[in-house]
Amino acid sequence: MKWTLQKTLYRTAHAVTKPLLNLVKVPVPELLSGPGSVAQLPELISNNGLQHVLLVTDAGITSLGLANGLLQALEKAGISCTVFDGVKPNPTIENIESGVQVYQSNRCDGIIAFGGGSPMDCAKMIGARVSNPGKSVMKMRGAFKISKSLPPLFAVPTTAGTGSECTIAAVVSDPQAQEKFAVTSLKIVPPYAVLDPELMLGLPPHITASTGMDALTHAIEAYIGGFGTSFTDDYAEKAVKIILEDLETVYLDGSDLERRNNLAQASYFAGLAFTRALIGYVHAIAHNLGGMYGVPHGLANAIVLPHILDFSRADCEHKLARLAVIGGLGDTSEPTADLSMRFIEKIRDMNRNMDIPTTVAPLLEKDISQLAQRALKEGNPDYPVPTLMNQQQCEVLLRKLLPSVENTAG
Numbered sequence: 001m002k003w004t005l006q007k008t009l010y011r012t013a014h015a016v017t018k019p020l021l022n023l024v025k026v027p028v029p030e031l032l033s034g035p036g037s038v039a040q041l042p043e044l045i046s047n048n049g050l051q052h053v054l055l056v057t058d059a060g061i062t063s064l065g066l067a068n069g070l071l072q073a074l075e076k077a078g079i080s081c082t083v084f085d086g087v088k089p090n091p092t093i094e095n096i097e098s099g100v101q102v103y104q105s106n107r108c109d110g111i112i113a114f115g116g117g118s119p120m121d122c123a124k125m126i127g128a129r130v131s132n133p134g135k136s137v138m139k140m141r142g143a144f145k146i147s148k149s150l151p152p153l154f155a156v157p158t159t160a161g162t163g164s165e166c167t168i169a170a171v172v173s174d175p176q177a178q179e180k181f182a183v184t185s186l187k188i189v190p191p192y193a194v195l196d197p198e199l200m201l202g203l204p205p206h207i208t209a210s211t212g213m214d215a216l217t218h219a220i221e222a223y224i225g226g227f228g229t230s231f232t233d234d235y236a237e238k239a240v241k242i243i244l245e246d247l248e249t250v251y252l253d254g255s256d257l258e259r260r261n262n263l264a265q266a267s268y269f270a271g272l273a274f275t276r277a278l279i280g281y282v283h284a285i286a287h288n289l290g291g292m293y294g295v296p297h298g299l300a301n302a303i304v305l306p307h308i309l310d311f312s313r314a315d316c317e318h319k320l321a322r323l324a325v326i327g328g329l330g331d332t333s334e335p336t337a338d339l340s341m342r343f344i345e346k347i348r349d350m351n352r353n354m355d356i357p358t359t360v361a362p363l364l365e366k367d368i369s370q371l372a373q374r375a376l377k378e379g380n381p382d383y384p385v386p387t388l389m390n391q392q393q394c395e396v397l398l399r400k401l402l403p404s405v406e407n408t409a410g
């Protein structure tokens with residue numbers, strides 16, 4: 001089919017979807033927030049009448065003892081807790097099924113999702129499988145396929161981050177197909193979330209950087225896409241402002257509690273925005289780099305983001321210019337073209353200052369065609385991007401990320 005006709009069809013799909021999406025009422029979690037707020041979680045769990053919760057986390061977090069304070073507080077409050085720390089980065093169906101077994105054999109009655117996006121997404125899916133035992137993870141793939149509500153779920157993010165504590169999504173890896181896919185459902189939005197920056201003080205600089213750039217990408221893609229509302233724009237603007245002001249400082253000094261707190265809020269704000277206004281090609285490409293090579297999600301986003309913004313700039317110049325002004329990079333008297341380019345340059349500077357590479361180390365020329373196909377299959381027509389991309393354009397962009405072109409890709 002001719003590309004012009006294809007584009008018209010995609011835009012028609014966007015026009016039909018937007019009003020329908022606006023009708024969907026995404027629940028907002030009840031929050032505990034601020035330094036030390038995780039200490040209030042046992043009381044909240046107790047008030048929900050729970051007796052034995054499953055804490056879903058990963059081995060890195062257990063080895064750091066990050067949940068120890070919470071575990072002691074739960075014990076003091078008379079709540080039993082079983083720890084399942086078998087979640088791998090980019091969690092798999094196998095991880096989810098192992099968690100389901102631990103939940104059932106311990107007769108748990110609620111779940112604490114404790115960690116970055118990987119444990120939070122795994123916990124969401126453990127909950128979904130527990131309450132829908134007849135439905136496999138594969139059958140839940142895609143949108144709105146979970147019928148029964150999850151057991152009480154309390155999300156405690158330790159990165160800032162994915163925003164998974166307030167989103168309708170869980171991202172699952174299928175290592176056999178070398179693919180990542182999303183399960184989306186209103187039922188997996190955690191009813192409770194804890195934003196405690198003290199849990200993030202020990203995040204190593206490179207994870208602070210990549211997870212912070214993930215949150216920035218959520219805010220930007222929600223803002224420049226076609227499904228934004230005043231609600232999502234407002235939260236996306238707040239998130240961009242905080243991340244531009246604070247992320248590099250926290251990269252250099254991880255012990256800055258006030259800025260860590262700001263970033264935890266920003267990640268949550270970006271989550272509120274993108275779970276309603278959706279994401280774009282940066283994520284479509286990043287998911288597939290993650291699925292094919294295991295590239296960490298935030299890192300992939302950070303590398304791809306400036307390229308997609310270059311590609312789309314002319315069609316979202318005013319919005320990027322507004323973000324530049326919000327980020328303190330200029331003022332409204334300046335031409336929007338200049339401001340929008342300065343905003344993209346700022347992202348490149350942030351990447352450089354936080355030692356994020358300009359290329360994807362494992363990327364191979366032979367995979368580019370398939371990667372582009374998969375990314376566009378994910379993005380078109382589901383993501384309401386400012387500029388539509390075809391196979392050839394996507395391949396050109398991916399070639400700029402080949403390691404052999406390091407330092408020349410800009």
Ligand SMILES: NC(=O)c1ccc[n+]([C@@H]2O[C@H](COP(=O)([O-])OP(=O)(O)OC[C@H]3O[C@@H](n4cnc5c(N)ncnc54)[C@H](O)[C@@H]3O)[C@@H](O)[C@H]2O)c1
Pocket residue numbers: 058059060061064066088089090091115116117118119121158159161162163164167168169170171199200201202203204207211214297298
């Ligand atoms: N559900 C959603 O809406 C959504 C949105 C974006 C991304 N995701 C998914 O989330 C996953 C990525 O999550 P992530 O970027 O948060 O990384 P992650 O959860 O995979 O964690 C990365 C590493 O950081 C470590 N870590 C986490 N918190 C720490 C802390 N406080 N101190 C020290 N180390 C810590 C972990 O042990 C792990 O080794 C991907 O699978 C991605 O696709 C989901």
Ligand SMILES: [Fe+2]
Pocket residue numbers: 162214215218283297301
């Ligand atoms: Fe993301």
